[in-house]
Amino acid sequence: MTHSDESLRQYLDGNTTDAQAAAIEAALESDPALERRLMALDPYAGMVADAFGTLPGDERIKHLRAAIPVQQINRRVLSWASGAAMAASLAFGVVFGAQVWPGGQSASADWRMEVARYQALYVPDTVAHLSSADGKLATELDRAAAAVGLSLPVDALANVEGLILRRAQVLGFEGEALIQLAYTDAAGTPFALCIMSRKDDGDGAETLAGMSTYSWTEQDHSFILVARNPQTEVSRLANAFRNNIL
Amino acid sequence: MVFRKNPGMTLRDDIERHVPAIWRFSLSLSGRPDVADDLTQATCVRALEKEHQFKGDRPAIGWLVTICRSIWLNELRSHAVRKTGGMETAKPEDLIDRSNNTEMNILASQVYTRIMTLPEAQRATVELVYVQQFSYSEASKILDVPIGTIMSRLSTARTALADLKDDGHTSKKGRAR
Numbered sequence: 258m259t260h261s262d263e264s265l266r267q268y269l270d271g272n273t274t275d276a277q278a279a280a281i282e283a284a285l286e287s288d289p290a291l292e293r294r295l296m297a298l299d300p301y302a303g304m305v306a307d308a309f310g311t312l313p314g315d316e317r318i319k320h321l322r323a324a325i326p327v328q329q330i331n332r333r334v335l336s337w338a339s340g341a342a343m344a345a346s347l348a349f350g351v352v353f354g355a356q357v358w359p360g361g362q363s364a365s366a367d368w369r370m371e372v373a374r375y376q377a378l379y380v381p382d383t384v385a386h387l388s389s390a391d392g393k394l395a396t397e398l399d400r401a402a403a404a405v406g407l408s409l410p411v412d413a414l415a416n417v418e419g420l421i422l423r424r425a426q427v428l429g430f431e432g433e434a435l436i437q438l439a440y441t442d443a444a445g446t447p448f449a450l451c452i453m454s455r456k457d458d459g460d461g462a463e464t465l466a467g468m469s470t471y472s473w474t475e476q477d478h479s480f481i482l483v484a485r486n487p488q489t490e491v492s493r494l495a496n497a498f499r500n501n502i503l
Numbered sequence: 504m505v506f507r508k509n510p511g512m513t514l515r516d517d518i519e520r521h522v523p524a525i526w527r528f529s530l531s532l533s534g535r536p537d538v539a540d541d542l543t544q545a546t547c548v549r550a551l552e553k554e555h556q557f558k559g560d561r562p563a564i565g566w567l568v569t570i571c572r573s574i575w576l577n578e579l580r581s582h583a584v585r586k587t588g589g590m591e592t593a594k595p596e597d598l599i600d601r602s603n604n605t606e607m608n609i610l611a612s613q614v615y616t617r618i619m620t621l622p623e624a625q626r627a628t629v630e631l632v633y634v635q636q637f638s639y640s641e642a643s644k645i646l647d648v649p650i651g652t653i654m655s656r657l658s659t660a661r662t663a664l665a666d667l668k669d670d671g672h673t674s675k676k677g678r679a680r
Contacts, residue, residue, distance in 0.1 A: 269661065270665075271658060271661065271662060271665075278654075282651050282654050285650055286640075286650055289638070293638075296636075296639070301660070301668065302632070302633040304611075304614050304664070304667070305614055305618060305629060306634050307610075307611055308612070308614035308615040309615065309618075309630065309634045311611075312523070312530070313530075317526070317536075318522055318523055318526075320540075321522045321526060321540065321543050321544065321547075322522055324544050324547070325518060325519060325544075325547045326547075464544060464547075469544075486582075487541035487582070488540065488541055489537050489538075489541055
């Protein structure tokens with residue numbers, strides 16, 4: 258059965274009977290030429306394409322392109338997370354550096370990437386058992402703050418926009434102290450705020466090791482917030498930390 | 504070895520080129536520009552992770568929007584709904600892409616608002632067929648529904664836009680499926 262342009266236009270305007278519409282739709286299943294004709298006759302396609310064609314704006318495109326990772330994500334590191342080696346490393350504390358990563362792969366000199374890779378191994382169960390209720394937290398935070406030469410009052414950092422502080426620990430990267438404040442959100446999702454006593458060029462949102470991160474520098478210290486949550490949320494929370502720490 | 508039509512072009516180049524299209528499809532799924540940012544970003548990262556699965560024998564955009572939809576349905580949708588209390592509740596002012604430095608004309612703005620207030624499945628169908636020019640059968644594969652459902656969703660969208668069409672010969676009647 259052939260369908261005239263007129264009958265196709267009537268179909269597109271909703272002016273056919275259900276039986277006629279069903280016949281056209283049945284024919285579309287096996288007739289690519291009919292499909293092309295119908296698409297070409299559709300008077301709405303152009304107006305919708307015009308309305309959406311200017312989106313998104315140039316600034317948005319620039320930011321989105323800048324966030325595409327330069328290097329491919331190394332899945333081997335992530336799959337390694339399930340191994341017993343990681344459980345042992347977590348239990349005894351981890352020193353960041355080339356020797357931590359298996360398979361002879363060289364660790365990046367970039368501490369932000371290392372922090373993101375480490376945090377990529379965190380799951381809710383990694384931090385679920387940590388209680389923020391006992392008095393240990395203030396002591397832990399004091400010890401960690403001292404390691405990077407900062408003063409970090411527990412009152413300002415125990416609850417930041419609903420993120421609850423669970424643990425503060427001292428780690429290391431290339432022989433320098435690196436501290437990690439482990440947080441969870443209301444859903445139990447782990448977040449990490451890491452701080453080093455070094456100047457860094459990190460500034461703003463980055464996707465690293467598949468994680469959303471936001472970095473900034475204050476005087477002689479570099480900060481990064483890392484989580485698996487959407488980037489907009491991580492950036493918003495990072496700015497809340499930035500305000501609380503200053 | 505992955506076959507590519509243009510051996511000089513990497514998957515990352517393809518992804519970068521298609522960022523606007525991925526964002527528009529993300530917007531059609533999520534209904535919100537801020538969530539579309541996250542979904543676009545997640546899609547780019549996932550595509551690079553899955554590069555070995557990309558055959559390169561057809562345009563990358565079809566593969567990219569399939570990944571985008573999968574991430575939306577399996578990972579981000581529930582999070583976004585929890586955060587916003589529902590995906591159909593965005594206020595009209597929240598629908599505007601504030602980074603857009605080109606003013607939409609009045610008709611385009613009306614078309615945009617009408618489309619964005621349609622349900623998610625219809626928005627996504629309209630975006631794939633009318634904006635990205637996927638054929639009905641390609642859209643049916645990407646969205647995993649029969650062609651008839653694609654046609655029905657487009658019919659509803661046309662009904663929503665009928666009074667904006669300039670020839671005045673359109674029907675106000677849509678068909679349900």
